[in-house]
Amino acid sequence: MFQTMTNGFPFRLIKPFDIQFIAGIVNATIRRMTDTISKVIAHIDMDEVADAINTILHENANQITRLLISIDPKAMATVVNESVKKYPGLLNALIVRLDHEALMASFYELLNKNPQLISGMIKHLEENPQMVTALTQHLDRSIFDQMMDRMIASTPDIAMDMLALLDRDILVDAMSKTIGPLTDYSMDLMNRMDKDHIANLINQIVQKNAETFSEIMTRVAPESFSKIVNILLDKKPAFISQLVSSLDPKIIARAVEQMMNDQKSFAGKILQNISPKALGNVINDIMENNPDLMTQVLDNLNVLAVSEQINRSEKELIPFVNKLLDEKNLLGMLGIYHRSNLGKTVNRTNVAAATKAIHVYKIDYDYTNPIDRNSSKPRIYR
Incomplete structure (x- = not known):
């Protein structure tokens, strides 16, 4: 029958x-x-x-x-x-x-x-x-996350098939409308799931559908996206650091670069709504658990794309950095360590002086012939 x-x-x-x-x-x-x-x-x-x-x-x-x-x-x-x-x-x-x-x-x-x-x-x-x-x-979230783990681990290609077939306009509209009411639930659910499985899925999706991924991300309402990021940063800092540690730096760098090229104002809009204090705690956690990750990602980013993004987001970026480095708000919480033989904590006075120098001087890079990070060639200040 x-x-x-x-x-x-x-x-x-x-x-x-x-x-x-x-x-x-x-x-x-x-x-x-x-x-x-x-x-x-x-x-x-x-x-x-x-x-x-x-x-x-x-x-x-x-x-x-x-x-x-x-x-x-x-x-x-x-x-x-x-x-x-x-x-x-x-x-x-x-x-x-x-x-x-x-x-x-x-x-x-x-x-x-x-x-x-x-x-x-x-x-x-x-x-x-x-x-x-x-x-x-x-x-039941504890049961549901186990089911999601099994699906992600055994059938990662399904997510990519669905992503490739979805209409981006419909998907973006749906994401923007559902992010708000489901933020807390989604974050709690994600926190219970296997970070390596999620990272593997993200790596595959980004690698095979980089343009689709970046287009979808940059068209989601920045305010809604920022809300999720803030909750993750504030309530689940360990989740972010564990997840990031499992991601492929080269793949993520390509996706970030694609997003910067596709949507110039995206980073600025996100920065306006991100909590510097929460971000500082997560950066500290990432650096402690995987100190080489930041360097690997930065090494694979396009200098021109990054600099253009920073220039376009200058109004949002400078207040954000100031909040991040504000003594009251946070150099101690950020807890950046000088990874040399001395192993000393970065001096706040030195950081403050460096921050002022950035404001006062314009660093002149020849982007057609970027300075090798390992080179002793001095930078030109104007």
């Missing part, structure tokens, strides 16, 4: 029915039969489920979307928790078998036929923000 369902016939019967009525039945069933549903799911053939999902998306995407919007988030979260807890490899097995190109083709076909669908969903979420909140509040 299930094979017959995958051919699409029963799903065509959904069209004439009242979606709200069906959603009511689904909600009642989920509430009363959570344990039974999770057991049934465990015995379903994932190949056939994947075929069924593709059929649904092709032929009844609009109805299914409306149905999902009407389902009780708490009840749905309960089923997800039960299923993931008892059968942790189940969802991963399903995702591996889904045809990603068919899935995205169905999604775009739906958007072409129903261009108002996304705006309608966003409007519904804006009018009912408790729906997203309710769903995330009731999901």
